[in-house]
Amino acid sequence: MSKEFGVSINTLLGAPRKLICQCCGMPLEDDRIISHDSDGTLNEDYCKWC
Numbered sequence: 001m002s003k004e005f006g007v008s009i010n011t012l013l014g015a016p017r018k019l020i021c022q023c024c025g026m027p028l029e030d031d032r033i034i035s036h037d038s039d040g041t042l043n044e045d046y047c048k049w050c
Contacts, residue, residue: 007031008042023050
């Protein structure tokens with residue numbers, strides 16, 4: 001469902017979001033700035049710029 005709707009698993013489950021990019025430290029508060037893996041799934045470890 002995460003991939004289908006383009007949102008993270010945490011968003012689907014309603015978990016509080018406290019994600020931070022492991023490279024630059026940017027808070028990942030919005031799914032639009034979270035990195036995607038080559039298969040299109042969200043990678044919540046990095047922002048889209050790292």
